[in-house]
Amino acid sequence: MKQISIISISIFFFGLFFFRNTINADTxxxxxxxxxxxxxLQLNLEKDLINLNGVGNCETSLSTKTIILKIDDGKIGEKELHRILNKWNCNIEEFHFHKLY
Structure with missing residues (x-):
C-alpha cells in the first residue's frame, strides 16, 4: 500500500510539472x-529567442532577414522581442502577428 501511495504521488507531481511548463504556441x-x-549573429538570435518563456519555435532566414516565431502571446509580447533584438543591435522593420487556430 505504501508503494502505491509513493507511485501515485510521484505521478501527480510529474503531471503538475509537465503541464505547468507547457507552451500554448498559438500565434x-x-x-x-x-x-x-x-x-x-543569426545563431545567437535563434538561441536567445528560443530560450524565451513562451516561444515554441523559431526559424530565421539570413537571405530575407526574416524571423518566424510560434509564441504563446499570453507569455511573451512585442516588448520582449524588441529587447532581444536590440541586445544584438538589430531592429524590427516589420512586425506581423497571426493567430493560429
Missing amino acids: QVVLRVSGMENPK
Whole structure:
C-alpha cells in the first residue's frame, strides 16, 4: 500500500510539472529585421529567442532577414522581442502577428 501511495504521488507531481511548463504556441509572429548580417549573429538570435518563456519555435532566414516565431502571446509580447533584438543591435522593420487556430 505504501508503494502505491509513493507511485501515485510521484505521478501527480510529474503531471503538475509537465503541464505547468507547457507552451500554448498559438500565434505566429513574422519579423523583418535589419542588422541580421552574418550566420553567427543569426545563431545567437535563434538561441536567445528560443530560450524565451513562451516561444515554441523559431526559424530565421539570413537571405530575407526574416524571423518566424510560434509564441504563446499570453507569455511573451512585442516588448520582449524588441529587447532581444536590440541586445544584438538589430531592429524590427516589420512586425506581423497571426493567430493560429
